[in-house]
Amino acid sequence: MATSPDTVLRLVHGVKLPPIGPLQAVGIDDWAIRKEQTYGTLVGDLDRQRPIDLLPDRSSTTVAEWLRRNPGIAVITRDRSSEYARAATMGAPAALQVADRWHLVKGGPIPCRCGGVKPGQWRPAV
Numbered sequence: 755m756a757t758s759p760d761t762v763l764r765l766v767h768g769v770k771l772p773p774i775g776p777l778q779a780v781g782i783d784d785w786a787i788r789k790e791q792t793y794g795t796l797v798g799d800l801d802r803q804r805p806i807d808l809l810p811d812r813s814s815t816t817v818a819e820w821l822r823r824n825p826g827i828a829v830i831t832r833d834r835s836s837e838y839a840r841a842a843t844m845g846a847p848a849a850l851q852v853a854d855r856w857h858l859v860k861g862g863p864i865p866c867r868c869g870g871v872k873p874g875q876w877r878p879a880v
């Protein structure tokens with residue numbers, strides 16, 4: 755069955771996601787609503803390895819508000835965007851901010867200690 759990209763996006767936006775439990779670690783990244791025109795923010799639960807929300811833009815205020823509505827987040831993985839860094843600092847100031855593996859590899863060499871930490875074992879490096 756043929757369908758347009760707009761139809762797929764409308765269906766994705768209409769899907770009700772199951773309620774999420776308490777969150778410990780989330781990942782935030784861009785997603786294209788309209789490629790090269792409009793971008794939003796995808797929020798994923800790193801422990802359960804599933805998407806949990808699609809935000810309408812990638813502004814620091816929108817992401818920070820979402821983080822405030824979901825207290826208890828200890829780890830936020832993100833790219834090196836200053837908007838996401840600002841959002842994490844404003845919305846979850848106690849959370850550890852981590853550059854995710856994909857962005858580290860694609861963004862150039864940055865010193866880090868990754869040490870094979872698995873979901874559920876998040877803790878700051880000493």
